Amino acid sequence: xxxxxxxxxxxxxxxxxxxxxxxRLIDLIRSMGITDRAVLGVMQxxxxxxxxxxxxxxxxxxxxxxxxGQGQTISQPYTVGLMTQTLLNKPRSKVLEIGTGxxxxxxxxxxxxDEVVSLERIVxxxxxxxxxxxxxxxxxxxxxxxxxxAGMRDFAPYDGILAAAVSxxxxxxxxxxxxxxxxxxxxxxxxxxxVLIVIDKTSTGLKQRxxxxxxFVPRLAGLS
Ligand code: SAH
Numbered sequence: 001x002x003x004x005x006x007x008x009x010x011x012x013x014x015x016x017x018x019x020x021x022x023x024r025l026i027d028l029i030r031s032m033g034i035t036d037r038a039v040l041g042v043m044q045x046x047x048x049x050x051x052x053x054x055x056x057x058x059x060x061x062x063x064x065x066x067x068x069g070q071g072q073t074i075s076q077p078y079t080v081g082l083m084t085q086t087l088l089n090k091p092r093s094k095v096l097e098i099g100t101g102x103x104x105x106x107x108x109x110x111x112x113x114d115e116v117v118s119l120e121r122i123v124x125x126x127x128x129x130x131x132x133x134x135x136x137x138x139x140x141x142x143x144x145x146x147x148x149x150a151g152m153r154d155f156a157p158y159d160g161i162l163a164a165a166v167s168x169x170x171x172x173x174x175x176x177x178x179x180x181x182x183x184x185x186x187x188x189x190x191x192x193x194x195v196l197i198v199i200d201k202t203s204t205g206l207k208q209r210x211x212x213x214x215x216f217v218p219r220l221a222g223l224s
Pocket of ligand 1 (some may be wrong): 098099121122146218219221
C-alpha cells in the first residue's frame with residue numbers, strides 16, 4: 001500500500017489529488033465491475049497523476065488512457081483494475097508484466113504479489129518507470145529492457161503473466177514460462193479489433209476464455 005508520505009510533496013493538497021477526486025474514480029470503476037477489495041485498495045492509495053506529464057495531471061483521475069510519450073499510453077484505470085483482478089483471482093507469487101510503460105500497472109501489481117518482473121521495449125520508458133517506482137519505495141520489481149513477448153527465462157516459471165500491448169497471437173514462449181496453475185491475461189487481435197483473454201495452464205492443458213473487447217497499443221517488434 002502506498003502511504004501519504006510516499007506521495008510527491010509538490011502535489012500534496014492540490015485540488016486534483018484531493019481524496020474526493022480519487023475516491024470518485026474508485027467509485028466509478030467499482031460500479032463498472034472492479035470489485036476486488038485488495039485491488040481497489042491499492043488503486044485508491046496510489047496517486048495516478050505522478051505517472052503522467054504535469055500538463056496532463058489534471059486529467060489523471062478521469063477513466064481514460066493518457067499519453068506518456070514515445071507514442072505510448074498509460075492504461076485506462078478501469079482496464080488496469082480489470083486485468084489486475086482477473087490475474088489475481090488467487091494469490092500469484094511471481095508475475096511477469098509485459099509493457100512497463102510509465103509503471104502505473106507495475107505499481108498496482110507490486111504490493112499484491114511477492115515479486116514482479118516487468119519488461120519494456122522502449123529504453124527511456126523503462127528507465128523512467130524504474131526510477132519512479134524506486135522513489136515510491138517499491139523494492140520487489142525487477143525491471144528489464146527488452147522484448148516482453150519473449151518473456152524472461154532467467155526468472156521463470158511465472159504464476160501470472162500480464163501484457164499491456166496487443167499481440168495477434170499468444171507466443172508459445174510465454175506459455176512455456178508459465179507455471180502449472182498459472183494464468184495469462186492479455187489482449188489479442190489486430191489494432192482495431194481486440195479482446196482481452198485469459199489462459200489458465202492446468203494439469204490437463206490450456207483453458208482459454210474471452211473477457212471483453214479492449215483497446216491497447218500494438219506490440220513492438222523485438223530488438224534486432
Ligand atoms: N501498463 C502500462 C501500459 C503502457 S502501454 C502503463 O499503464 O503505462 C504498453 C507498453 O508496452 C508501452 O510502454 C510499449 O512500449 C510496451 N511494449 C510494446 N511492445 C512491447 C514489447 N514487445 N516488449 C515490451 N514492451 C512492449
